[in-house]
Amino acid sequence: MVCGGFACSKNCLCALNLLYTLVSLLLIGIAAWGIGFGLISSLRVVGVVIAVGIFLFLIALVGLIGAVKHHQVLLFFYMIILLLVFIVQFSVSCACLALNQEQQGQLLEVGWNNTASARNDIQRNLNCCGFRSFNPNDTCLASCVKSSHPCSPCAPIIGKYAGEVLRFVGGIGLFFSFTEILGVWLTYRYRNQKDPRANPSAFL
Known part of the structure; x- marks a missing residue:
């Protein structure tokens, strides 16, 4: 069978x-590993990662069953869901790649103010306190608090990695978004093909 056939x-x-x-x-494994080694204590962050993993697993399961059985209904819903995921992921990936340093700083500050547990993880792992400045009345789990040296703010340290992380995430997301549009095209083409082993007079 030549490539392009059923x-x-x-x-x-x-x-x-x-x-x-x-x-x-x-x-899902990365989220579990982060919890197991104490790198991530934020249940919200872990929950989002696990939810994305389960959602992707269910989509892949629907697509796999639809492809194996040549099930028209499953393939149709798989194609529609994959197209919607492509639109969202492509938009987010382009936004990640287009953010400048000022916008990155604003985005990081919003995330810093809205996630207390993730903030503690960052302060402990990067050995810094506060975002732009540290209030002595606030709680900080960094080891620098116990030393005589003043703690550095976290904003400059995070800023060094933010651009690289956003470019990495945007690039990976862009790559997978093109695999999703490939999946939509393959599904559309596969749905309109007849199984050569089936009854030639059967309507598929």
Whole structure:
């Protein structure tokens, strides 16, 4: 069977969904690893990562079952959901790549003010206190508090990594968004193909 036929489209779609399954399990595993080693104590952050992993796993499962069984309804819903995910992910990825340093600082400050547990993790792991300045009345888990040297604010330290992290996240998101549009195209093409092993007179 030449590539582009029924078998090739089916195998490509199955391989793509297996890739999504591995990525979803990796996300869930990273969240569990972060909790297990005490790197992440924010249940909100962990919950979001696990929810994204489970959502991706369910999408991949629907696509895999639809591809194996050539199920028209499952493939249709899979195609629609994947298209919506592509639009959202492509937009977020472009926004991550387009943010300048001032916008990154504003975004980091908003996140800093809204996540107390993640703030404690950052202060402990980066050995800094406060975002732009440290109030002695506030709680800080950094080891520098116990020493005689003043603690550095976290904003400059986070700022060094923020641009690289956003570019990395934006690049990975952009890459996977193109795999999603490839999945939509493959699903559309596969739905309109007839199984050569089925009854030729059957309507698919």
